Amino acid sequence: KQEVTQIPAALSVPEGENLVLNCSFTDSAIYNLQWFRQDPGKGLTSLLLIQSSQREQTSGRLNASLDKSSGRSTLYIAASQPGDSATYLCAVRGDSSYKLIFGSGTRLLVRP
Amino acid sequence: SAVISQKPSRDICQRGTSLTIQCQVDSQVTMMFWYRQQPGQSLTLIATANQGSEATYESGFVIDKFPISRPNLTFSTLTVSNMSPEDSSIYLCSVLGGVDGSYEQYFGPGTRLTVT
Numbered sequence A: 001k002q003e004v005t006q007i008p009a010a011l012s013v014p015e016g017e018n019l020v021l022n023c024s025f026t027d028s029a030i031y032n033l034q035w036f037r038q039d040p041g042k043g044l045t046s047l048l049l050i051q052s053s054q055r056e057q058t059s060g061r062l063n064a065s066l067d068k069s070s071g072r073s074t075l076y077i078a079a080s081q082p083g084d085s086a087t088y089l090c091a092v093r094g095d096s097s098y099k100l101i102f103g104s105g106t107r108l109l110v111r112p
Numbered sequence B: 001s002a003v004i005s006q007k008p009s010r011d012i013c014q015r016g017t018s019l020t021i022q023c024q025v026d027s028q029v030t031m032m033f034w035y036r037q038q039p040g041q042s043l044t045l046i047a048t049a050n051q052g053s054e055a056t057y058e059s060g061f062v063i064d065k066f067p068i069s070r071p072n073l074t075f076s077t078l079t080v081s082n083m084s085p086e087d088s089s090i091y092l093c094s095v096l097g098g099v100d101g102s103y104e105q106y107f108g109p110g111t112r113l114t115v116t
Helices: none
Strands: A004-007 A010-014 A019-025 A030-038 A044-051 A056-059 A062-067 A072-077 A086-094 A100-102 A106-111 B004-007 B010-013 B019-025 B031-037 B043-050 B068-072 B075-080 B089-097 B104-107 B111-115
Touching (some): A019 A030, A030 A062, A044 A072, A072 A086, A100 B043, B004 B089, B019 B089, B031 B075, B075 B089
Parallel strands (some): A010 A106, B010 B111
Antiparallel strands (some): A019 A072, A030 A086, A062 A072, B004 B019, B031 B089, B068 B075, B089 B104, B089 B111
């Protein structure tokens, strides 16, 4: 059974810092991995999608990497801003299922 | 990408009553999903709804409690029946999209339900 873990659970950084959020999964037989952002009480916004054959994806100040064999993904946020404050969720899709399995999220606070 | 809307955005309901949540997508999609997010928790899949077939429920969720309709390729409803305070959650509609089999998943804004 796939399990997804995100570390740290919460993170507080001053504005301008570069930071890394971690995601690990127990079953390496994945189809893809998706990073989402969730603002309090809101839905999820898709940030980056990485297919199992890819090593990384970039969008603006965000870069996500994937090491399928070791069951790890990282989300790198460059030059953090207060507007980046949100919960970041990692989710994996198995290669034999349409289901997304979510981690518990990292709650990020970027202080001005 | 797919644009998803949900109604209502939030509601406060009394225990024992039922609430139907609507999900509308701006394009035709085969697979729609309903998720629940309890306070302070991550997302849990309730069921998968494909047009023209019965919804498939995950372990711990039953049709009598969470009946789902999927009348066409752009619309679905989830009903939360005989509500109790434990049903207080955010309910999210989601669709599977993406081009060329990329299977990117998109989410609606959610319905925040409080049961008193």
